[in-house]
Amino acid sequence: MTTKRMFISVELPETVKAMLDGLQLESSNISWLNPDQYHITIYFLGEINAGQENEVKKILSNEMFDFPEIDLKLSAVSIVKGRMIWVEVEDQTGLLQKLYSELREKIILAKIGEPAREILAPHILLGKSVGHDKLLDQDTTIKDLKNNFKPFSLKASGVSLFESELRPQGALHVKVRDFVFGRSHS
Numbered sequence: 001m002t003t004k005r006m007f008i009s010v011e012l013p014e015t016v017k018a019m020l021d022g023l024q025l026e027s028s029n030i031s032w033l034n035p036d037q038y039h040i041t042i043y044f045l046g047e048i049n050a051g052q053e054n055e056v057k058k059i060l061s062n063e064m065f066d067f068p069e070i071d072l073k074l075s076a077v078s079i080v081k082g083r084m085i086w087v088e089v090e091d092q093t094g095l096l097q098k099l100y101s102e103l104r105e106k107i108i109l110a111k112i113g114e115p116a117r118e119i120l121a122p123h124i125l126l127g128k129s130v131g132h133d134k135l136l137d138q139d140t141t142i143k144d145l146k147n148n149f150k151p152f153s154l155k156a157s158g159v160s161l162f163e164s165e166l167r168p169q170g171a172l173h174v175k176v177r178d179f180v181f182g183r184s185h186s
Contacts, residue, residue: 003047005164006113006176008060008103009039010072010096010156012124020087020126023077023148027141030085032127037173040072040089040122042096042159043103045113052112053161053176059106060161060179063099067181070095070156074124077149079142082134087149089122096122096156157181 012020021035045056071092078088091097100120108115129135135142158180165172 001049003049004053005047005166006045006053006056007041007162007164008043008045008056008159009041009162010070010158011160011175011178012038012040013154016074016154019152020124023126023145025141025144029130029133030127030135030141031130031170033125033170037171038124038126039160039162039173040124040156042100042120042122043107043116045107048113052110055110055112056107056161057177059103059110060159060177063102063106064158064179064181067095067099069181070099071153072096072122072156073151073153075151077126077142077146078123079135079137080123082136083129084125085127085135085142085145086123086125089124091120091122092153096120099159 017035017038020038024032048056073090073092074087075090076088078086080086097120101118104116104118107113137143158178160178161176162173163176165174
């Protein structure tokens with residue numbers, strides 16, 4: 001049976017992607033993501049088949065109807081596990097966690113994909129270290145990146161279902177479908 005590697009995310013406006021792209025600094029030990037790939041992962045499903053994909057679409061269609069726009073704040077740049085650079089995303093109202101919890105419950109009940117942790121840690125991956133060198137907060141590039149970052153707020157008006165194809169040069173994310181908050185998607 002054919003499967004696809006899939007995830008649910010909040011897409012970012014082009015203006016936000018451009019701003020985050022502007023933070024990228026020349027560095028031989030950092031591989032920066034293409035700004036087209038920037039997103040806030042809500043739920044990583046892993047490898048799922050066509051029937052499970054259709055079930056996820058039904059779950060998303062039903063869940064999105066009850067949600068208003070979600071206030072988010074891009075708050076800081078962090079180094080995670082010495083290998084990843086990401087922007088921390090604050091859930092200003094708790095609605096993103098509520099959405100995640102409801103999706104998690106329904107996805108687990110439907111026995112779809114990989115089990116996810118209970119608490120969402122929203123973020124935007126900007127880049128990864130190259131080779132075996134760990135990224136450190138005291139590295140000049142990291143200091144400059146953190147100093148250049150300015151926190152700002154945005155509203156999430158829905159989520160998108162993506163397929164993620166792993167390639168040698170990095171994952172390619174292809175949007176499958178949008179689900180807008182407050183609308184019926186049947």
